[in-house]
Amino acid sequence: MLQRLKLLERLQNLARRPIFWIVTGLFTILLAAGVGSGIRSMQAPPPQPLDFNHQVHVGLGIQCLYCHPGAWRQAAAGLPTTAKCWGCHQQMANTKPAQQVLVAYAMAGESIPWVPVFIQPDFVYFNHRPHIAAGLNCENCHGEISRQTVAQPIPRQNMGWCLDCHRGRAAGDEQMLARLTDCATCHR
Ligand code: HEC
Ligand code: HEC
Ligand code: HEC
Ligand code: HEC
Ligand code: HEC
Structure with missing residues (x-):
């Protein structure tokens, strides 16, 4: 009992010091941010007219490019027709x-x-072709689609995500770095 009272007294003293409130405030902000990012990273796939099961079809040996042939030739990968x-x-x-x-x-x-799962805003220019030509795999950007029963979105594929990979790829090549980080490369 006495110990409990002493603890209470110490807490009351602490609460009078500004540092207590600063630390509590920071903790709350961090907690809120954590919860927020938790929600984003659990982003659910959008509902589709029917669930297309990648795992089943890729498991049959059908190639990604059979259904998404645009990925190595043009900007958009494309979706298969009915x-x-x-x-x-x-x-x-x-x-x-x-x-x-x-x-x-x-x-x-x-x-x-079909409802888009991976989609960039209109003011972003993305093109599959140079990425596939550079030897990247679908999985590098889309995750393990071949093991998914519905295509899952990946959160935070933002400007920082594009630039991180571009900087890494261009490391040591000044000209390539300038080209791959130029605003007009992705915003035209
Ligand atoms: C190359 C042949 C082939 C193509 C192309 C194909 N499918 Fe299938 N699909 C199959 C086979 C084989 C199965 C497995 C047999 C079964 O479940 O009855 C299957 C299974 C399915 C299933 C059941 C999946 C599950 O969870 O068990 C659905 C739904 C489906 N396909 C829809 C589609 C849609 C939509 C398309 C076009 C976007 C498509 N398929 C294209 C061959 C194909
Ligand atoms: C039999 C056809 C078929 C095959 C094979 C196939 N896909 Fe798909 N894919 C679809 C259909 C239909 C959709 C649209 C439904 C959806 O998004 O779930 C789709 C959606 C996607 C999407 C999301 C598109 C969006 O809306 O943003 C990605 C990414 C994708 N596929 C990648 C792959 C990869 C990688 C492979 C090979 C490992 C593959 N697909 C093999 C038919 C196919
Ligand atoms: C460098 C990263 C990257 C790679 C590698 C990549 N994709 Fe994509 N993919 C994207 C982005 C970003 C989008 C959204 C594009 C947009 O909205 O303009 C997208 C969109 C898609 C879509 C839906 C819209 C469309 O383009 O028609 C499909 C389907 C798709 N990708 C399939 C594939 C397949 C199949 C491969 C492998 C052959 C692949 N992608 C490789 C980044 C990538
Ligand atoms: C996993 C790595 C990776 C990611 C993620 C990535 N890229 Fe790339 N990007 C590359 C590589 C590699 C090249 C080809 C560089 C070369 O050899 O010319 C490239 C080339 C490009 C080009 C062609 C540039 C040119 O002028 O030749 C555009 C446009 C582009 N990327 C846009 C984007 C956008 C927009 C995103 C994000 C939505 C993105 N990229 C994400 C690796 C990536
Ligand atoms: C490698 C591709 C790439 C390059 C290079 C790039 N951006 Fe972006 N940018 C994106 C993507 C993808 C988005 C959309 C996602 C997001 O908001 O992060 C974006 C979004 C933006 C936005 C909107 C931000 C928002 O919060 O809505 C602005 C403004 C912008 N970029 C400016 C620039 C400027 C200025 C440069 C040059 C210094 C540049 N970008 C270079 C890919 C790129």
Whole structure:
């Protein structure tokens, strides 16, 4: 009891000193920031018209570039058309609920309105081609898509993320460094 009272007294004394409030304030800010970044890093994938399972399809031996052929030729990787899905699925039973959604789109001759998972703002210029040409793999930027049952977004793929890799890649090459960090390279 006596010890508890003494502790209380010490706390009260401490609370009168500004340093106590400064430290408490900083702690609260850090805690809030931590919670915030926790929420961001747990960013959920957007709901899709139907869940496309990468793990199943890549597991069958289908190449990324079969469905995303733009990735090595042009800016956008592109998404497969309903006809491309149907090319295989018309020969299948399609008993799973997600497959029945595919059947409905294929019968209607409509494209599936996939929701973007990885997307940069309009004022950013990104092009897949130079990245694939430089020997990067899809996984370097998109994570282990081939093990995912729905494509998962990766948070914080911001300007710092692009620049960190560009600086690392251009290390020791002044000309390349200037080109890869020039504002106009990514903002045009
Ligand atoms: C090269 C052939 C091929 C292509 C192209 C293909 N699929 Fe499949 N898909 C399969 C096979 C094989 C299975 C596994 C058999 C099964 O589950 O019935 C499968 C399974 C599925 C499943 C069930 C997945 C699960 O979780 O079990 C869905 C949904 C599906 N495909 C949708 C699509 C959509 C949408 C497209 C186009 C974007 C597509 N498939 C393109 C061959 C293909
Ligand atoms: C059979 C076709 C198929 C294959 C093979 C395939 N994908 Fe996909 N991929 C899709 C479809 C359909 C979507 C759109 C649905 C979604 O985002 O979940 C998609 C979405 C994605 C996205 C997110 C696109 C966005 O909206 O931002 C990435 C990244 C991706 N795929 C990478 C890969 C990589 C890497 C591989 C190889 C390991 C691969 N894909 C193999 C069909 C395919
Ligand atoms: C250097 C990083 C990087 C690499 C490597 C990379 N991507 Fe991407 N990918 C991105 C970024 C950034 C976006 C968003 C682009 C935008 O919104 O303008 C994106 C978007 C996509 C999309 C959706 C939009 C589109 O472009 O059609 C798909 C699908 C995709 N990537 C597939 C792939 C595949 C498949 C590979 C490997 C062959 C690959 N990516 C390699 C960074 C990368
Ligand atoms: C994992 C590393 C990596 C990441 C992440 C990355 N890049 Fe790159 N980027 C490269 C490499 C490597 C090159 C090719 C450099 C060369 O050999 O010319 C390149 C080239 C480019 C080019 C072509 C430059 C030119 O003039 O030749 C553009 C544009 C570009 N990146 C934009 C972006 C943007 C925007 C992002 C972020 C959304 C990004 N990059 C993220 C590695 C990366
Ligand atoms: C390697 C690619 C790359 C280069 C080089 C680059 N940026 Fe960016 N920038 C981005 C990306 C990606 C975003 C969008 C994501 C974000 O907000 O971080 C962005 C966002 C921005 C924004 C908006 C920030 C916001 O909070 O909305 C401004 C302003 C900007 N950049 C200015 C510049 C200037 C000035 C330079 C040259 C000194 C530059 N950028 C060079 C990739 C780049």
